[in-house]
Structure formats: C-alpha cells, structure tokens
Amino acid sequence: MTTNTKKQIAIIGAGPAGLMAAETLSAAGVHVHVYDAMPSVGRKFLLAGLGGLNLTHAEPFDIFTTRYAERREACTAWLKTLDAAAICEWVKGLGLDTFVGSSQRIFPTDMKAAPLLRAWLHRLRHPTQGVPVTFHMRHRWNGSLEQRRDEFSLNFDTPQGTHTAHADAVLLALGGGSWAKLGSDGAWQSWVSALGIDVSPLRPANCGFDVQSRDGHTGWSKHLSTQFAGTPLKSVALSFTDSLGHSFSRRGEFVVTATGVEGNLVYAASALLRDEIARSRCATLHLDLKPDFTPERVMAEVSHPRGSRSLSSHLKSRLHLGALQLGLLHEVLSKQAMNDTAQLATAIKHLPITLTATRPLDEAISSAGGVRLEALDTHLMATALPGLFVAGEMLDWEAPTGGYLLSACLASGRVAGLGAAQHLR
Numbered sequence: 001m002t003t004n005t006k007k008q009i010a011i012i013g014a015g016p017a018g019l020m021a022a023e024t025l026s027a028a029g030v031h032v033h034v035y036d037a038m039p040s041v042g043r044k045f046l047l048a049g050l051g052g053l054n055l056t057h058a059e060p061f062d063i064f065t066t067r068y069a070e071r072r073e074a075c076t077a078w079l080k081t082l083d084a085a086a087i088c089e090w091v092k093g094l095g096l097d098t099f100v101g102s103s104q105r106i107f108p109t110d111m112k113a114a115p116l117l118r119a120w121l122h123r124l125r126h127p128t129q130g131v132p133v134t135f136h137m138r139h140r141w142n143g144s145l146e147q148r149r150d151e152f153s154l155n156f157d158t159p160q161g162t163h164t165a166h167a168d169a170v171l172l173a174l175g176g177g178s179w180a181k182l183g184s185d186g187a188w189q190s191w192v193s194a195l196g197i198d199v200s201p202l203r204p205a206n207c208g209f210d211v212q213s214r215d216g217h218t219g220w221s222k223h224l225s226t227q228f229a230g231t232p233l234k235s236v237a238l239s240f241t242d243s244l245g246h247s248f249s250r251r252g253e254f255v256v257t258a259t260g261v262e263g264n265l266v267y268a269a270s271a272l273l274r275d276e277i278a279r280s281r282c283a284t285l286h287l288d289l290k291p292d293f294t295p296e297r298v299m300a301e302v303s304h305p306r307g308s309r310s311l312s313s314h315l316k317s318r319l320h321l322g323a324l325q326l327g328l329l330h331e332v333l334s335k336q337a338m339n340d341t342a343q344l345a346t347a348i349k350h351l352p353i354t355l356t357a358t359r360p361l362d363e364a365i366s367s368a369g370g371v372r373l374e375a376l377d378t379h380l381m382a383t384a385l386p387g388l389f390v391a392g393e394m395l396d397w398e399a400p401t402g403g404y405l406l407s408a409c410l411a412s413g414r415v416a417g418l419g420a421a422q423h424l425r
Contacts, residue, residue: 008033009420010154010167012141014041015183016406017392017413018173019120020082024417026130030424033165034133035156036183037140042117043182044175048406049113055091056084057403058104067404069271071397074373078411081418084403087410094119105403139163143191145170147385169387169420173413176367176393177202186367188394196384198375205398206365206405207270208262209355212282214332218356219259224327229258231324237288238265242276251291256324260355267365268400274358274368287351289325299345311338319348328353366405368398379419380412387423391416 009025011018014036022032034041057064061083068075082090084106088098096116097109108116124133136156144155152170156163177186186202193199210218219225234253241247254263266273269285276283290298298319306314315321321329329338332351337343361367371390375382380395382388391412399405 007031007424008167009169009171009424010035010152010165011171011173012036012154013173013175013183013392013394014038014135014137015173015175015392015409016042016045017394017409017416018171019124020410020413021171021173021389021391021417021420022133023120023124024414025421026124026127026133028417028421029131030421031131032133033136033167035136035139035141035165037138038183039137041121041135041137042113044179044184045117046113047179047182049111052107052111053113053116054105054107054401054403054406055098056087056106056407058084058100058106064404064407067399067402068397068408069399071373075397075399075408075411077378078408078415082407082411082414084407087407091116094123103402136163141174141188143188143194145191145195145388147387150387152387169389169424171389171391171416171420172394173390173392173416174394176205176370177361178204178364178367180362184367184393186361192371192390192394195382195388197382197388197390198372200369200372200396202361202367202369204274204358204361204364205270205368206267206401207274207361208257208260208266208359208363209270209273209277210260210357210359212354212356214334220256221331224256224331225258228256228324228327231256232263233324233328235291236265237291238269238285239288240269240272240276240283240285242272242283243280246272248272256328260359261353262359264401270358270400271368271398273355277355277357282354282356284352284354287328287353289321289328289348289351290319293319293349295345295349298348299341302345302348303341321348365401366393366398368396370394370396372396377419379422380416381419381423389416389420389423 008031011034014034022034025032065072065076091098098106139156139158142155142157146153152167154165174188175184189199232253232255237251239249248269252265254265273283301318371394380389392409
C-alpha cells in the first residue's frame with residue numbers, strides 16, 4: 001500500500017523526542033504522521049518510569065547544563081527552549097502535577113509514566129489547537145529513504161507488507177542502541193551513514209562494568225558472586241582519576257553484580273570509566289567504605305586490641321562493616337594484607353577496584369555516540385540532506401541519570417520540531 005501525503009512530515013520513532021516533535025509540529029499546523037516498529041507508543045519511556053518517572057531536575061540551570069560535558073553548549077541551547085520549569089508547566093497542561101524529591105529530582109505526583117503518556121497521546125490525537133497526529137504502529141523503517149525534488153519517500157516493513165510513505169520532511173527519533181527489545185536497537189547507524197551523515201559509533205552510557213579479580217581473571221570470586229550478586233552497597237564514596245587528569249568523587253550507592261558493578265553511583269562515573277578502559281584497557285576506581293570516618297579513626301579502630309575475636313567480628317564491632325564490605329576487602333587484599341593493620345586501614349578508606357570492560361550496550365541505561373552534531377545545523381537539520389531532522393538519543397551526546405536524559409530528549413524534540421515547522425513554511 002502507498003500513502004500519498006502533501007505538506008506532511010514523517011516522524012520515525014514514538015519515544016519522548018519524537019512525541020515532543022510531533023506536538024510542536026501539530027501546534028504549528030503541520031500534518032504529522034508518527035511511525036514506530038513497536039505495537040504501542042513509548043515502550044522504553046514506560047519501562048524507565050517503572051521505578052518512578054524522573055522527568056527532570058530542580059538544580060539551577062547553570063549547574064544543570066554542566067551535566068552534558070563536552071556537549072554542554074549544544075544541549076544548553078536545546079534546554080533554553082524547554083527547561084525544567086517549562087517541562088513542569090507542560091506536565092501541568094496535561095492535567096498532572098509534579099513534585100521535587102529530596103534529591104532535587106522532579107517526578108509526577110503519582111510517580112508513574114503511564115498516566116502521563118495516556119494524557120499526552122490523547123492531546124496529540126485530539127488537540128484543542130493544531131492538527132491531530134496520526135500514528136502508524138508496527139511500521140519498522142527499513143532504511144530506505146529517497147529525496148526527489150522537495151519530497152521524501154520512505155519504506156516501512158509492516159505485518160501487511162511493505163508500506164511506502166511520502167512526506168515533505170522527515171524527522172528521525174529512533175533512540176540509541178540500548179534496550180533493543182523496546183525498539184532502540186541502533187540498526188539505523190549504517191542507514192544514516194549511507195545518507196552522507198556523519199555518525200559516531202554507539203557506546204554504552206550509564207552502564208555497568210566487569211571487574212578484574214586479584215588473580216587477573218574477569219569477575220568476582222565464586223563466593224562473592226554467589227553470595228552477593230544483586231546486593232546494594234550503600235553509603236560509600238567512589239573516586240576515580242583518569243589518565244588525562246579528569247577526576248570524579250561522589251558519595252552514594254551501587255549494586256554488586258555477578259561479574260562486577262552497576263547502579264547510580266557507578267553510572268555517574270561511567271563515561272570517565274568507559275573512556276579510560278578504551279584508552280588503557282582498564283580503569284581502577286577507589287571505594288571509601290567508611291566515608292564518615294577519618295583515616296585516623298579507621299586506623300585507631302582497626303588497631304584496637306581484638307582479643308579472641310575473629311578479624312571479621314572485630315571489624316563488624318569496631319567499624320560496623322557488613323558482610324558485603326568484608327567480602328570486598330577479601331576480594332582485593334591477600335590474607336597477609338588483611339592481617340596487616342596499616343594495609344587494612346588504608347584499604348577500608350581507599351579500596352581499589354579494577355574494571356576491565358563495560359557491560360554490553362543492550363544492558364546500558366542509555367548510549368553515547370550517534371549522529372554527530374557537526375553534521376546538523378542549529379535546528380537539528382542535516383546539512384547534507386535538507387528536510388531531514390534528527391532528535392533525541394540518536395544524537396551524539398550523553399548525560400547521567402537524574403532527569404538529564406529525558407530533559408534533553410524532550411528539548412531536542414522541541415528544537416527539531418520547531419526547525420522542521422520553519423523549514424516547511
């Protein structure tokens with residue numbers, strides 16, 4: 001079947017960036033057709049919101065924008081069109097409220113993604129102003145895209161066969177390369193490159209890592225892996241300095257996995273750790289297992305006479321070290337070092353953990369790399385192919401968790417939508 005469209009735009013990808021672009025274009029009077037390979041809209045958005053939908057962050061704007069590292073300038077320009085306050089107003093316009101948590105993260109009052117998505121889709125399909133958005137689900141773009149004169153033609157694989165669509169502009173919002181089962185499989189990389197648009201290879205971001213054991217093997221010992229995989233390690237401090245002199249230091253918690261580490265504290269340092277592994281084949285971070293204790297106090301407690309008590313009982317009693325903390329000490333220190341007061345006290349405050357690899361891209365929370373911003377203009381239109389726009393996690397930027405990812409996805413969708421509306425005018 002073939003759909004002939006005039007003065008219309010095809011948006012490929014029904015995630016947050018694609019939907020925000022659709023809303024922006026609809027309000028501008030553009031006929032919007034959204035295509036997605038999944039049976040329903042916003043699969044990754046819904047899954048990300050299962051533990052509480054972190055919309056954005058309440059910290060000051062000048063601090064907020066530092067979270068985007070080397071892409072700070074570009075992301076700041078996007079966020080000026082849709083900052084945290086504007087996102088909260090947008091949510092209010094959907095009939096929902098937000099609140100600021102103790103960590104300054106901003107959530108919907110019910111913490112859930114589904115009610116917000118339902119309200120959003122209803123408004124897209126039945127806008128009070130603008131043109132209703134049309135959705136085409138189970139339409140998987142197969143990479144076919146041609147431009148003749150001022151019209152694009154695209155092919156989609158559907159359960160009914162190949163569907164050819166025509167549009168005056170195209171906006172790609174296909175996501176990155178993580179969570180392939182939800183549609184973000186990164187298959188578009190070679191297709192977009194073939195269009196003459198520069199693409200940086202996708203890499204894991206906000207990801208877990210595999211560790212190197214004391215004997216040089218990958219992963220924890222069988223004991224630690226069996227006893228503690230999936231266990232959180234709370235109230236610790238993680239520090240890391242890479243070979244270029246870039247440093248990270250923060251307190252928080254993470255999770256010990258069967259082969260390594262993951263979780264919020266690790267995700268926050270993941271970009272530095274990942275890039276150091278790429279340069280040097282490994283990265284060694286340090287853990288402070290007792291961040292509230294000074295080194296002198298730790299030394300005093302370790303040195304305190306323990307009488308007939310075992311070393312484990314002594315450390316539990318004097319320093320309140322749990323089984324996992326003790327297990328990590330045994331992973332790193334030899335039996336001789338464990339019984340050396342100075343080495344043990346130093347390790348408690350500065351325990352080295354060597355990482356050798358990121359976990360696979362599909363396990364990551366998000367991805368780095370993608371369409372290079374240098375290949376696009378300030379409206380996120382491809383300079384090599386006018387009329388083609390790109391938004392969201394397809395773009396070459398990254399950010400930590402905490403509302404920064406979703407904020408920039410929404411803001412880039414708005415920027416691309418505004419750019420496409422201007423182009424079509």
